[in-house]
Amino acid sequence: MGFRWYGEGNDTVTLDHVRQIPGVETIVWSLHHKQAGEVWEQEEIDAEVARITGLSDEARARGVTRTFDAEVVESVNVHESIKLGRTVLGLSRDEAIExxxxxxxxxxxxxxxxxxYNFMPVFDWLRTDLWHPLPDGSTALFYEKAVVDRMSPESLIADMEANTHGLTLPGWEPERLASFRELDAAYEGVTHDDMYASYRYFLDAVVPAAEEAGVKLAVHPDDPPFDVFGWPRVVSSKEGIARVLDLHPSPHHGLTLCLGSFSANPAHDAVDAVRTFMDRIHFTHVRNIKHFENGDFTEVGHRAQEGSVDTTGIMKAYAEADYQGYVRPDHGRHLWDENTTNKPRPGYGLYDRALGVQYLLGAWDAFRYEK
Structure with missing residues (x-):
């Protein structure tokens, strides 16, 4: 069981908070100051791993002994030149791959x-309201189809920047968004087949290195799982995922199966996807969303009955298969005045994700006991 953490000084949740959530063993981390295409320095990596896996003297003095592993990184972002197959933003595809x-x-x-990692053009994910009110008084991420249909990408960028509590959002980094016009122009005329061809080139170059390093690459489905603003997305359906996995046979090329992202298309069957791709799922995000007939959807609590995703059936499928990968709860609601007190990163407060951990582990334990 993992818990996503954005780093010291970059998260309203601390490692001391996470230690008190029963069952969490893995901190899912990244070097969030690094831009797509940059090399991560060994000293930076080692320092962050030491911070996650170690304990301060002050914590030890309080009798704290619990530590975490740092075995999952989310994400190492893929530079747009790799997706486009040509030089863009001052970096060539081969330089970015190196x-x-x-x-x-x-x-x-x-x-x-x-x-x-993901292979989405321009935006890594998309919502229209970061603090949408729910009937229980909490707030959550919300996607309103009519807003996207009439909104320009530029106006959406401005809206996102104004509503993040001053925290950076992965996939919406200011450095990336500053080059939006160049990226938008670069994707003009790019087809889905073009993207698959670029993806194969990337995998052929990177997977052998991942095998040597003992690292499994795990692609995240498109969020939401359909084209937006005319940009081609290629990990948006069961068929798309199968085609991506067929691009390279190595077991080091697999999935971060985010069931919330995948299920944003109401035609998708999350439990079927788990059973279909089980042997290639290295990491999974389990969360719930609620669909509306007009194409809107909202994040809700992790319990299956709260929304449209069978989170209980998902955990049953994992338990029956004796899944050995990594899992984490995903976007949670903002609870108990978090919006005005801790002011967390949208979707990444403490409380609802902690509740999600307990729900997912409870389901897992029950189904494992049945075996």
Missing amino acids: NYVTTIRRLGRAGVKVVC
């Missing part, structure tokens, strides 16, 4: 086992 390979090798030396 930097990616260097980073994967260094992470392997630090003991990292899984690296999550």
Whole structure:
């Protein structure tokens, strides 16, 4: 069981908070100051791993003994030149791939086992309201189809920047968004087949290095799982995932199966996806969303009955298969005045994700007991 943490000074949740959530063993981390295409320095990696896996003298003096592993990184972002297959933002595809390979090798030396990444053009994920009110008084991430249909990407960028509590959002980094016009122009005319071809080139170059380093690459499905603003997305369906996995046969090329992202298309069957791709799922995010008939959806609590995703059935499928990978709760609601007190990163407060851990582990334990 993992818990995503954005780093010291970059998260309203501390490692001391996470220690008190029963069952969490893995801190899912990244070097969030690094931009796509940059090399991660070994000293930076080792320092962050030491921070996660160690204990301060002050904590030891309080009798704290519990530590974490740092075996999952989310994410090492793929530079747009790799997705486009040509030089963009001042970096060529081969230069960006060389930097990616260097980073994967260094992470392997630090003991990292899984690296999550995505292959989405421009935006890594998309919502229209970061603090949407729910009937129980909490707030959550919300996607309103009509807003996306009428909104320009530029206006959406401005709206996101104004509503993040001053915290950076992965996939919406200011450095990336500053080059939006260049990226938007670069993707004009790019097809899904073009993206698959670029993806194969990337895998052929990176997977051998991942095998040598003992690192499993795990692609995250598109969020939401359909094209937005005319940009082609290629990990958006069961068929798309199968095609991506077929691009390279190595077991080091697999999935971060985010069931919330995948299930944002109401036609998708999350439990079926788990059973279908089980042997290639290295990491999984289990969360719940609620669909509306007009195409909108909202994040809700992790309990299956709260929304449209069968989170209980998902955990049953994992338990029956004796899944050996990594799991974490995903976007939680913002509870108990978090919006005005801790002011967390949207979707990444403490309380609802802690509740999610307990729900997922409870289901897992029950189904494992049945076996």
